[in-house]
Amino acid sequence: MSLRPLVLDLDGTLLHTQPAPGAVTVPGRTRPSFLAGATLDALIRLGRRYDLVLATGRSLAGTRIVAEALESRGARVAGLVVEDGGRCGPPGAVRPLEPHRRWRDLRAALEGERERGWPPFEWQDDFESCLVARAVEREEAAALAPTLLHRARRHDAALRGFRDGRKVYVAGEGAHKWSALQALLGEGAEGAAGIGDGENDLVWLRRVALPCTLAGASPAATEAVLGAGGLVSRAPGHAGLAEVLERLEALA
């Protein structure tokens, strides 16, 4: 990569649940999300001045839809970080960050230990470099998260876990968005600009040169961005994203 990296989270950052003019619809299990037409236009322009890197907790399949929407309109995507850092690379060559891990074996072991009293859940098959259990209700996911992580850590202590809505992630302790960005970008990672909104973005928003977030982001993300002298939009959602992209364009 040769240009300054621009790291872009997807859900709650590039993608919002409100429809927008000229938007690309990104299907979801719970509800669709929208990549606004104005966002696409801005990213096509920004892609000439920055190396665009998508960094998300989504699976590769769930991310490709967005990457292909950008590329089909002429915005070049330089890199992908998917599965919350479990896998990264150029769009055609995404690799696990911790290839030694045997996720299928861990999943089979946990499946064998499933007990009555655990909230119901299904494994999400499109994740390859972490485990994602999807509960029926958010409250059930909240109850499942500590139980599942505790059991998983009996097999391997170097695991981390977190909940995102109805999904519970069990991931490698050393594989997160920041370690994946470092693997992908080398020393260039620290000089990056980027936009993120969630708890799983804190690891990198605190480290890059120009972190940005949107009004309505998680309080911790807003605090991290303000603490680093970054940009926070005035508006939330698509309009807030347009503000930040405009500022980044002026700075480039």
Ligand SMILES: [Mg+2]
């Ligand atoms: Mg997000």
